[in-house]
Amino acid sequence: MEIKTEIITIGDEILIGQIVDTNSAWMAEKLNQIGISVFQITTITDNREHIMKATEESLNRVDIVLVTGGLGPTSDDVTKKTLAEFFDSKLILNEEVLASVKKRLEERNIELNDLIRGQAYVPDKCRAFVNEWGTAPGMWFETNGKVLVSMPGVPTEMKGIMEKYVIPGLKHKYRLPAILHRTLLTYGTFEAHLSGLLEDFEKALPDNIKLAYLPSAGRVRLRLTAKGDDEKKLELLLDKFEAEMVKRVGEYVYGKNGDTLEQITGDLLRKKGKTLATAESCTGGMVSHLITTVPGSSDYYKGSVISYANEVKINVLGVPEEVISKQGAVSREVVEQMAAGVSNKLKTDYAIAISGIAGPTGGTPDKPVGTVWIAVKSPEKTITEKFIFGFTRLENITRAAYTSLNMLRKLLLNESFQ
Helix, strand or coil: CCCEEEEEEECHHHHCCCCCCCHHHHHHHHHHHCCCEEEEEEEECCCHHHHHHHHHHHHHHCCEEEEECCCCCCCCCCHHHHHHHHCCCCEEECHHHHHHHHHHHHHCCCCCCHHHHHHHEEECCCEEECCCCCCCCEEEEEECCEEEEEECCCHHHHHHHHHHHHHHHHHHHCCCCEEEEEEEEEECCCHHHHHHHCHHHHHCCCCCEEEEEEEECCEEEEEEEEEECCHHHHHHHHHHHHHHHHHHHHHHEEEECCCCHHHHHHHHHHHHCCCEEEEECCCCCHHHHHHHCCCCHHHCEEEEEECCCHHHHHHCCCCCHHHHHHHCCCCHHHHHHHHHHHHHHHCCCEEEEEEECCCCCCCCCCCCCCEEEEEEECCCCEEEEEEECCCCHHHHHHHHHHHHHHHHHHHHHHHHCC
């Protein structure tokens, strides 16, 4: 039997757009890993009537309800009192929670007051979870064979309570199926094309294995999900179907599961013992940022010149002024000169150079918004390509940055096999 869950996030700050609800995404991922399906995600206000109604409705449609938010010490945090009322409980002092709260305050040289002391009062019909990362405890209720768990909305506190108490508790209470995932990461094509290549493959999948297409900024993740009782059999099935997918779309695959383009490209540079520099115009340093998010990138990455203005292209990178005047800053000739200039200046084996029109203004009939030239230079040759990405500034910057890394990856791989 499928175990269904609903996540309820409580907080006016979410509903007015002041903060983004990242809790639900994290919780859904963790639940999926243990074989629990999220049926619905609901966001409500810090209001007694709203909480009462949402709690009743959710317990009528799912097996598990996970609630975050509304557990602070101030008067506008009403979740604990409302849940106590819903479960016909009274608030009692929990000495273990109080000791934990006192310890947390002592560590931060904060004096215990009545408001914070109130955090140690919990409904007598719940199992309280000590919050080692804050002061508001988690609370586990059971009714009619169903579970409701209330946790703080602060992400670090919620995650700590989920991982230490809630997930083990759910695994103990329910007989859960195995859920396994395999993800192929692709770049350089689009969802509809991949779907066409995999159409008959997808139709032939057994009922317990599903294929999902997850596009983002030029990248498409292909995720196989298998459900069943025998984990070893699922692993073998996924091995088989993953191999078949690679046969069909392998030319676009750059990695698997948690790989990133920046990490994969960096690994190739490290293995070859080569170095890299970047010269960026319209991307404004995004390529450099992506590269340096990888631990140990200093092994192969020397640095960047952000040549946003033409005078920087001319004076720092050595691009001839007449080339810019004749061809324009967004051109094959300029990015090739930029790549050569930054490679020479920083004394590297490889270089990436980008120049484009990110928008929303600056486009012309010949060079519309989204036009980007990218050059990737190796010791032997320079690969240069023109792209027309999209209409929004962030999309153009992001896709240009990732495309440049993919071009470098492909160049490094081609040279490895020559």
